[in-house]
Amino acid sequence: MxxxxxxxxxxxxxxxxxxxxxxxxxxxxxxxxxxxxxxxxxxxxxxxxxxxxxxxxxxxxxTKADPSSEQLLKDQKQLTTDISHLKADKEELTVSLEDATKEKEKLAKKLENITSEKETVKQHEKTIQALEEKIDKLASSNETLKRENKKSSSDTKSSTVQRSAPKDEGNSTGGHESQKETKKESAACNIKGSVNGIYHTPSSRYYSRTKNVTKMFCSVEEAERAGYRAPKQ
Incomplete structure (x- = not known):
């Protein structure tokens, strides 16, 4: 043209x-x-x-529009580059989000395992506590059996000694009376052994009031050998 x-x-x-x-x-x-x-x-x-x-x-x-067209082309190229960068960033963020989701699932599973292990530990603690209580009961029963064995052996020895020992003849009337009273008391196993470790004979002041009886004795000596004492009054 x-x-x-x-x-x-x-x-x-x-x-x-x-x-x-x-x-x-x-x-x-x-x-x-x-x-x-x-x-x-x-x-x-x-x-x-x-x-x-x-x-x-x-x-x-x-010709006049050429500079602006070149600028537009440059801007378009820059926008294309920015879009590609944004796409790459989006892909990286998507991968990071997937990794974070997987890590979250792993942590949730670990938390469930820890919770189940905690419940198991609690059950074991309860079992151990129950076993300890049983052991304490067995130990106390064992101690009681030992005491009863000692008492029975001591009672056997005392009965053997009483049978083999000669009768004492007292010079005073009071001595004869105390011996007679002891024999009367030992004739029946009616001596009360209280929880406080005190024994009460039928002639004792608190005999009828004593209700918390743990054991009955046939003689004062038997009660004292068992660790019981006479009342102070």
Missing amino acids: MMLLILGILCVGFAVGYAFNFLLPKHQNEPIFSKKLFYPVLILGLIFSIMSLPFAATDAQK
Whole structure:
């Protein structure tokens, strides 16, 4: 289209120069001005110029728009680069989120295992506590059996000694009475052994009041050997 513009300008210039050449005074005696050459060349030049003007304006606009177009292209490339970076960041974040989800599931499973182990430990503690209570009961029963064995063996020895020992003859009447009272008391196993470790004979002041009896004895000696004592009053 630039060629059309150039041809139009040349044609118009030729027609104008041709007319200007014949208008000069020194050419008045030369051949007559040819209208058949002037007008077609002028019209053809004008047509070429008019046809090329829109295209020239478009080219000018394109030329003016080129810097902005280049800037737009640069911006578009930058946006494309940013979008690719954002996509990469999105993929990394997605992977990180998946890893975090898996780690969360692992921690949840560990927490469940710890909770179950804690419950198992509590059950074991309860079992151990029950066993300790049973052991304490067995130990106390064992101690009781040992005491009863000692008491039975001591009772057996005392009965053997009483059978083999001669009868004592006291000089005073009080001695005979105490021996008679002891024999009467030992005739029946009616001596009360209280929880406080005190034994009460039927002649004792608190005999009828004593209700927390742990064991009955047949003699004072048996009660004392068992670790019981006489009341202070």
